[in-house]
Amino acid sequence: MSTTATTDINHPDGDGSHGEPPLITGNLSFHEITDLVSTHTEKKTPPLWYVAFGLATSITGLLFLMIAYLFWNGTGVWGLNNPVGWGWAIVNFVFWVGIGHAGTLISAILFLFRQKWRTSINRAAEAMTLFAVMCALVFPTIHVGRVWAVYWMLPIPNQMEMWPQFKSPLLWDVFAVSSYFLVSLVFWYVGLVPDLATLRDRTKKIWRQRVLGFLSLGWTGANRHWRNYEKCYLLLAALATPLVLSVHSVVSFDFAVSIIPGWHTTIFPPYFVAGAIFSGFAMVQTLMIIARKVYNLENIITISHIERMNIVIVLTGSMVGFAYITEFFIAWYSGVQYEQYAFLNRMFGPYAWAYWTMMFCNLFFPQFFWSKKLRTNIGFTFFASIIVNIGMWFERFVITVTSLHRDYLPSSWDYYTPTIVDILTFVGTFGLFFTLFLLFLRWVPMVAIAEVKGVMPKADPHYYEDHEGDGMAGDHIPHVKPAS
């Protein structure tokens, strides 16, 4: 039973001890993993957290101030005008929804594809998704002219028998984004249950026990619980997977369904989804590179994780770049002068700076990740993740604004400049995002403890057959030797 060949056949997905590098380094025991993650929710709040949290809530306050100013005066406080009816608000909405893509992709799609490396990052990535979608939802809510009537977008029965207009992509958006948010929330919460129970079991404080006891839904770790849990998780993953693809496809319909040159493009759904994964992974990189350092999680979120994510980034970045070039080809090939002009105007018109920023950040810069040296370099990866997010913001800006500012009738052409309110509102959503993320880091296990344990070499029932005498077997981990 102890030949390598047999083990490989039985455990083909790399348990870390047979050829492939281990997913979790440092030869940590299960208990050490639990300790490493749980301690951050249990120890006294570090002063640095307060500093960061104070900063983030201040910026959130700025967001609410800007929203109050907007509500008081009207959408005119933004830089919008007659041809450009959508500006930064919609750009920011698409940007945040895009960021909110990575989490569920990592937890659902990669789960279905048995990508075990996802376990180290999926919890934080899913949290990021939820918070990013919350930031995104701010914008369509506040960008309408009569915000007090925004609920008319919802299909609420009323005495007029007046329903929303189901042909409008904006309505599809309402459904797509809200269902994505709800499913992601449920998926995230279900994944949290075993870990919340772990925290419950560790704590000695009575209120903490009660709250965690309530939230962990009576989890005891029983076999039956695990069995139900795994089934449920699998089903939710299967449910979330199409939503990952649908939500950004629907967001892209806001543009693709219109008849404006530069918007009216059938390539938009796949191109938007690729772009969303691209930006989502970049945001995960940005956050996790900081978190693994600050919270000493280098062994759980390893270089190998970062490298894998960089590979996704270079892949999706190239897909997005390919889409940019395809759009140009199709504009030329269509023979429609308005379409051709729209794309030439992007390249050489008044917003050429935005276009070339986008091309540099999204198409050119990620190509550095072809080099293994660069994609395993933490500093460079961090820098690149910021660049990619800037580029993806500009992509949405280019699509939204350059198409609108010069469409069919040259007489109506104009220029769009954001106001300080536009800018501060966007900055404010980062405050909201980081406020929520800091709360997450403080109160919720930021790594899926149970799942990480599941991909560790020690989770393999045969592990101890191969590692007898390494000083760990039988020490404090109950080890049941399989019947031979």
Add this chain to the structure above:
Amino acid sequence: MIDLPVIDVDTAKADDKKFKFWRSQADLEQDASMLHLAHPEFMPGADEAPGGASRRQFIQLMGASMALAGLSSCRRPVENIMPFVDKPEEVIPGIPMYYATSMPYRGILQNLLVESNEGRPTKIEGNPDHPVTKGSSGIFEQASILNLYDPDRSKVVLHNQAASDWNAFLDFSRELLRGSSSRQIAVLCEPTSSPTVQALRGQLAQAFPQLKWITYAPEGNDPGLMGMQMAYGRSLRPWYHYDQADVIVSFDADFLSPIDRNFVHNARSFAAGRKLSSSNDSMSRLYAVESAYSVTGSSADNRLRLRSSEIADFVAAVAVHLEVEGVNGMGAAFVDHPYAREIAIDLRRAGSSGVVVAGDTQPPEVHAMCAAINQSLNAVGNTVTLFDTEEPAPAAQSEELRGLVSDMRNGSLDALIMIGVNPVYDLPGELDFASALPLVENSVHVGAHIDETGSLSSWHIPRSHYLEAWGDGRAFDGTLSVIQPLIAPMYESKSEIEVLQALGAGLDSSGYDLVRARWADVITGDFEAGWNKVLHDGFLPGSQFNSVLPSINFTASQSPLSIGENDIEVVFQLDNKVLDGRFSNNAWCQELPDPVTKVVWDNVAVMSPKTAEDLGVGVQYKEGKHYSDIISLTINNSTVELPVWIVPGHADKSIKVTLGYGRELPTERTLRGKHIFDLDHYTDVYNKGAVSTGVGVNVAGLRTPTTMKVAVGANVQATGRKMLVVTTQDHGYLEGRPMYRMATIEEYKAYPEFAAKAVKTLPGGEPWEEYPTLWEEDHPSAQPAFKDNPYHENQWAMVIDLNSCTGCSTCMIACQSENNIQVVGKDEVGRGRELHWIRLDRYYVSEEGNEDNPMMVSQPIPCMHCENAPCESVCPVAATVHSPDGTNQMIYNRCIGTRYCANNCPYKVRRFNFFNWSKTLPVEVQMTQNPNVTVRSRGVMEKCSFCIQRIRRANIKANIEKTTLKDGDVLTACQQACPTGAIVFGDINNAASKVVEYRKNDRRYNMLAELNTKPRTSYLGRVRNPNPELEGVTV
């Protein structure tokens, strides 16, 4: 103020039995009546406002006056108010009444039909029965309704700048009348055609034998009148029949601009001569020779740009070619010019169907020369009718004004009466009227505002608006009309005839009696019946001037103007929007884009690209904003600084400036405070002082009495500074897009479908004609909501004939007035947030090699009311939907303002309320609002509705009368105002309607039809008739 005692000391003491408060022993012992001797605790006035009323009284008075102000908001010309249970006869709430009246305009009357809603005049149209207007109107008639409700109008009589009253003025006039025979008085009056004013002038001249009566127009002498005098020796007024003409030549004459006194007739007859129902029709040819691009120039088939000062020579050259008698030894400079030669050949060929017209910038000699050319063509009696106004020979006002100012300075003038004029503002700077006026002991200013002149005069009488006062006058053709008021004067204002009666007779007579007294001589037969008929019809039929066929006696041998090769001329013109300043406090006019420059809320120095380059100035376009270099213009030691504006096709070395800007009007309104969280003050055009405050620069002072129209030899310097100039159209070139389609008449004859076939269907796709049409399934008659509703029987559509449209922009103001469209101000227009529902897109079109002299075309763009409306399918709340009668409607109270519809509109006709622009309207301006149209609030989209309120009103009327709608029962506001008939609107289910006929025209095209929007508004392509001999001639 009322001086009520707030607390009676004795009563207060008697009430206060229980406790007695005292300060000292003496205080305790002394009698209450001695209390006033005690030292007050506070300084007098420290605890209450100085003056009569205490704070408490002030609040009481304010409360009472607010209540009264509320009552005064419903005004009709009756003095007693009564509840509507006994409603005034004929007034039905919600049903407007129409009254015929007339607007005095530059010395003539424009006959109007005014809509009144519950006693409030709200909308002005031309009188459809009147021989001149025939139901159409111009910018100024349309906009004059807002002048009535101008919140900055003066409200009380002022004497030495202090509030006074009419009785005090009557006392003053009676005082003046005592010993009147020796008094020197002068009257400076705007041009007027009123018989009553004539009669009162006679009365005044009788009372004051030394009366000096000067007719003063800010734009200077009337060269047309003087030219006629020169040519014929009598006061004749030419009336041009452009519809009869084959060849029309305009020499700097902008006869198609609403500025022209006969604009409505000119535009209508010009368009009539160019209507093409099929390619077999013929059309007239218009040559325009002009310095600045004008509305007329944009309609021209061949346009020559030439400095205004050179045009006299050019006219002479044409006359020489035509061998006109009396023109000798002139025009040598242009005899060889291909345009002069070709114009002459064409005119000779046209013979009596040719006509030449000279403009206001040209000296009388040019007008006389043009009269001579018309005479030699035998055009008089055919394309030209000469009306004999039977007025005395016009005096040159420049000479009279010099005399007047010297009289004012040497103190020989006892009184100066100024009626409807503003000489301090618009007289040439060298006369320095402002310093002479205070030297006159008694100066009386009768005007709508306490303007530049009013604030320096010893008396200011608020002048009634023509909708508030009785009056009379003559239309351009001499037809007599009575001006009848629709509303009692809103303030203590008086009409000019009431003031003249006070001055001439010392009597306080009502304008009604004065006009009736004068008309007793005019009306033959039964006076009351005749008078009522005149009031009802709005004019006295058959009272036109007599037309005459006089003989000409004119010789000219010397050019009236000379200009050096490199001299820069400055041409002063009335402004296309604010005229001479009369309309500068009118927010609609200020926000109307100039038909040529598209500039709003500013006046600019217009020049050609080459002149700008030579001067080293330009307009910088940066991030959607135009920053113009400011130049200083110096003529005869007067200097004015103005931003430049570049118009291709402008004559080189010529600068056009317009009058009417740089006003300094006071306002009595309290301005709202600025709150850091509140942008209302910023978005409110009425919150920066008077509307005209800070708008543009006054250029009137640059002129001299002899160079009122054109000044030669200006010194132009760049100041190095720039300023933001706002325009509604950033981009002036079509980029090769087939939005505006035109052809020459030869091309049209060879290929009548040039417009419809301008866009090729792309290979592969199915033709868009085969796409489903509106309601192919689920017709409204089958829908439960509409099944009892006959609206679907009419299907509305509009056709705009680009061959008729001149781009004059009257439709924009008509639409603004009808549909309660708010004004947003310069900054907000600069951000691209103007709200006009119909706009005129102006494009330059140049032929190769002739880029310096491009054509200018204007295209009116209302909502297209697409059958496949892209806006409708994207609205998430169904706030924009199709009506059963086939129009695309905005449901304001359903709209939540996502702006998706505006983004998805390929024609960009949708307008968004970024702020609550209607919230800050002063109460007076609120009275202009049409009660049948929703006043939009913040956050909703709006756009052209095809005047749905008019459609519904006609529907209801037809329903009550159990009839069906006939063609012409519904006119949209733009259509009704348009004198050229370029806009045709009607029911396409009615086979006999005009719109169906127009839709069958072979020039018809749908803009952006390739998007399969199936627009209900379509266009007829323009056909030009250029002279083939001038093709390729670069000028």
